[in-house]
Every structure is written in C-alpha cells, then in structure tokens.
Amino acid sequence: MFSLLYGLWEYVSRKEELRVLIIGLDKSGKTTLLEKIKGLFGDTPGLEPHAILPTVGLNVGRLEAFQAQLLLWDLGGAPGLRSIWDKYYADSHALLFVVDASQPARLEEARCELERALASRELFGAPLLVLANKTDLAPEGGAGSSARLGLERLEGRASRVQPASALSGAGVREGLQWLVEQVRRSDRAALLQQRATRA
Ligand SMILES: Nc1nc2c(ncn2[C@@H]2O[C@H](COP(=O)(O)OP(=O)(O)OP(=O)(O)O)[C@@H](O)[C@H]2O)c(=O)[nH]1
Numbered sequence: 375m376f377s378l379l380y381g382l383w384e385y386v387s388r389k390e391e392l393r394v395l396i397i398g399l400d401k402s403g404k405t406t407l408l409e410k411i412k413g414l415f416g417d418t419p420g421l422e423p424h425a426i427l428p429t430v431g432l433n434v435g436r437l438e439a440f441q442a443q444l445l446l447w448d449l450g451g452a453p454g455l456r457s458i459w460d461k462y463y464a465d466s467h468a469l470l471f472v473v474d475a476s477q478p479a480r481l482e483e484a485r486c487e488l489e490r491a492l493a494s495r496e497l498f499g500a501p502l503l504v505l506a507n508k509t510d511l512a513p514e515g516g517a518g519s520s521a522r523l524g525l526e527r528l529e530g531r532a533s534r535v536q537p538a539s540a541l542s543g544a545g546v547r548e549g550l551q552w553l554v555e556q557v558r559r560s561d562r563a564a565l566l567q568q569r570a571t572r573a
C-alpha cells in the first residue's frame with residue numbers, strides 16, 4: 375500500500391523535463407552561459423570562465439529551475455561543427471540562440487545560421503530566445519538585434535531578444551524564465567509527446 379501511494383505521489387510531483395538547445399556562432403559565449411546557469415540554479419558552481427575551452431562535442435547541464443527539470447544541450451559553434459546542430463532539433467522543446475552583441479560584424483553570419491535552423495521542420499513551434507550576450511562589453515549591443523536577425527518577420531513562433539552577460543549573469547535568469555514560460559504556453563511539449571508515442 376505504501377509503495378503504491380509513494381509511486382502515486384512520485385508520479386504527481388514529477389516535474390516536466392524541458393530540453394533546451396543552445397546554439398550560436400563560435401565564441402558567442404554558449405558554454406560560459408551554460409556554466410553560469412549551472413551556478414545560478416544547480417547544486418554545484420559552474421566552471422570558471424578561464425577553465426572553459428572551445429566546445430568540440432556537446433556539453434550538458436541538468437538542473438531544476440522555475441518548477442521544471444531542465445536539460446540543456448550546448449553545442450560547439452565553430453563552422454565545421456554546425457552541421458550536427460540539426461540532430462538535436464527534433465528532441466528540443468526550445469531554442470536558445472546566443473549572439474555576441476559586442477561583434478556587430480558577425481551578426482549577419484549569425485542571422486544566416488539562425489535562419490537555417492528556424493527553417494527546419496523539426497523545430498516547428500519551438501520558442502526562441504536570442505541571448506544578446508556580452509552586453510558588459512557593449513551595453514547597447516542588444517538594441518536593434520531583433521531586426522538585424524530577422525526576428526521581426528517571424529510568425530507563429532514566440533521569440534524574444536534578451537540582452538545579457540553570461541559572464542556577470544545579468545539578464546540570464548529573466549531570459550531563461552521567459553523561455554520556460556513560453557514552452558508551457560506553446561504546443562511544443564504536446565507535439566514532442568505525440569512524436570514519442572508514435573515512434
Ligand atoms: N566580456 C564577456 N565575455 C564573455 C561573455 N560570455 C563569454 N565570454 C567570453 O567569450 C569567449 C568564448 O566563450 P565560450 O563560452 O567558450 O563561447 P562558445 O560560444 O561556447 O564557443 P564555442 O564552444 O567555440 O562554440 C570566452 O573568452 C569567454 O570568457 C560575456 O558575457 N562577456
């Protein structure tokens with residue numbers, strides 16, 4: 375009887391797992407962001423920035439935030455590694471695209487990569503957070519990113535640009551909270567559930 379009740383309690387109190395895919399150009403600050411998020415929400419502090427190397431494969435973060443169990447996938451952004459991003463699209467609830475706001479010269483390259491990702495049917499309906507990172511170096515860097523990244527033309531997808539600094543943590547909590555809320559409001563979780571049941 376106890377185990378039955380315990381099982382029921384475990385089932386009812388189980389938190390939804392939301393999978394967030396973090397992509398963006400090389401050196402935009404994705405891994406620094408992941409480690410900052412781990413420090414803000416996890417049980418152990420994330421890696422110090424000086425210990426972070428360019429990502430070749432995948433970094434994973436698992437933590438609880440905003441009443442959700444988050445699984446974060448951080449992929450390498452170097453040109454030769456971008457071809458594996460799409461392997462993660464079908465299983466992601468949300469997309470977190472990081473841009474280096476202190477490097478306007480790379481915004482066009484970022485726009486192309488973002489456009490390519492959003493064109494994938496596998497990301498249908500997935501909310502998008504663009505993190506305009508490194509605003510500690512360029513405080514006005516977030517302004518205008520929305521238009522320059524083509525976000526104003528997006529239809530049928532929740533999207534937002536969040537000015538932030540992965541180094542200091544400014545804007546990180548707000549951005550992540552918005553993303554989790556948007557996934558809850560969207561049909562993306564139900565879509566992924568349907569796909570999993572059919573498979
Ligand atoms: N000033 C400043 N520097 C940052 C910030 N975020 C990251 N950096 C620096 O940017 C550089 C690249 O950071 P990473 O986190 O390795 O970038 P990445 O996007 O994971 O790069 P890849 O793994 O190569 O795709 C490092 O020197 C970081 O310390 C930030 O918010 N402000």
Ligand SMILES: [Mg+2]
Pocket residue numbers: 404405406427428429448449450451
């Ligand atoms: Mg990295």
